[in-house]
Amino acid sequence: MAEFVQLLFNGLVEGSIFGIAALGISLVYSVLHLVNFAAGDFLTLGAFAAFFFVTSLHMPFIVAVVLSMILGVVVSLILEFLLWQKLRKSGAGMLALFLVATGVAFILRQTISLVFGSNSRKFDLDQLTTYEFLGAQIAKTQLIVLCCASVAITAIALYIKKSTTGKNMRAYADNSSLAAVSGINVDRVILATWSISGAFGALAGVFQGTVQGQFTNGMGLDLLLSILAAVVLGTIGDAYGALIGGFVLGVVMELSTWDALFGGIPSTYKPVVAFAVLVIVLLFKPEGIFGVKARKI
């Protein structure tokens, strides 16, 4: 029982991080029809930027996190103006978008590697304090991450649902030409989408770095697989689905190591579980857990 609670809690923490990162990818996809392969490296960027602000510039952790989120937004917007806008105007196909995103990922990752090297880093936080809950050991850092992530998720879900920009975003995703004709400020929608994706990518990176304890320049790339699985699980392009997909995947991945489940699988195989879940969902419910089958005309 204690082990179950422990794994469930770990899964929720990990799932909240997946969810936040997956939301950015799904939102960008729904509005811009672009699978952002560089999203994983935005996580790395966020974690290393926060590390730099805390360690080298001696800023308080909270300020560092906010600044790293802003950096995520700035980088996303620069890329929008330099690349994505032009590609949209030239009517570039799926392949061009994929390959440019990959190129961005390479440049981002190598720049981080060049600046910070390949050594692992850790935030100067209290990693040792734990609380006992139903026999499970819950780290203070995990608890903080879960609380902050829940706040962030609620805020973004409300923003998409209630705010004008959020509504416009959904309208634009649904039917871009209709939205443009009815006077929606398309540029603002796109900038808002990139801002959310950049800020939340960086935030997810800081969270992951905090929970993991140590992180390296490959952190985001290692997570990308699970995040993409969460995106597909929650129906690609569905922001709420991505959040729930993230939680489901986080919990499933953790619980798969549970001893009571036929001894559980070795924890190094967790990403394989993410992939297995992905394949099973695609085979039996290809529209995602929450997706609706497109009607055939």
Added chain:
Amino acid sequence: MTAIMQPGFWVFILTMAGIYGIFSLGLQVQYGVGGILNFGHVGMMALSSYTMAILVISHGINFWIAAASGVAVAALGGAFLGLTTLRLRGDYFSIVSIAFSEIVRYVIYNSDNLTGGVQGSLAIPVIGDNYPSYTDTWDSLVNHIRDFLQPRLGDYVDRDFVMGVLVWITLAILLLLVSRIEKTSWARVLRATREDDDVPAALGKNVFRFRLQAVIIGSIIGGIAGIYWGLESTLLSPDDFLTLVTFYGWMILILGGATKVKGLPIAAIFFGFLYGGTRFFTFWPFSIIDSSQRAYIRIMIIGFALIVLMMRRPQGIFGKRQEMVLE
């Protein structure tokens, strides 16, 4: 700068270019004809080379049978990938394929008792008191060819030279085969599915089956590249099969003009020089960083090249722009 002067280095570059060319040809069948975006192609290379190495080292199976089995496993990998995701929209296939190759690498990385794990093929369990090598049969073939050619052509014919020649002969044969395939009615149907599923379906063509066949053929070619990769590097490591390698293949494909096979070998050589040439970036401003950091620069340059290529010349150096949009 001495390495530039050595012919051995150029032979190495050309051999690698040939192997990447074969690898890229697999993508060409999938994308150039079928419009399928496979970003997990390197997984097929990993499957074939590791299958070959394990069968030879751990089970003492004849090299040629092991190599054929390796290619067969790559084909099965392609079939698995296709059966699960090809019915879905194209972007799903791309995402799942990239996940597939990462999972293959991940499993290789963590299955110490089967694949040698992090230590690579040197740690694959051996039978008897053999040395964990899978190249013996191949080496003796290469040495025979060398002994035959050397008196006739000159002293520069060494093992690496013969290897390069065999790689390029294989590439030439495969290029010929693929360009034949691309003139068949099978390829015409497949090309039609690139633009629209409904028309070929209305004509009674099973679109899914055509696409699946394209993925399997591409995976077989990728598997052949994997065998050569294993033979050229003589030992395998999970890090040889990073997703990065798939994008090397894509870069060659785009450079050469994705819809025609003609440009592919030239693009492969071009890529080989770009890839190998970055190690001579010893002049300023690159001289201020050490050699391990220069490896980062190399990948950055590949990233820049991909972006510039897609922004400026998506049809490649030899392709026509219209063909990228509409065949």
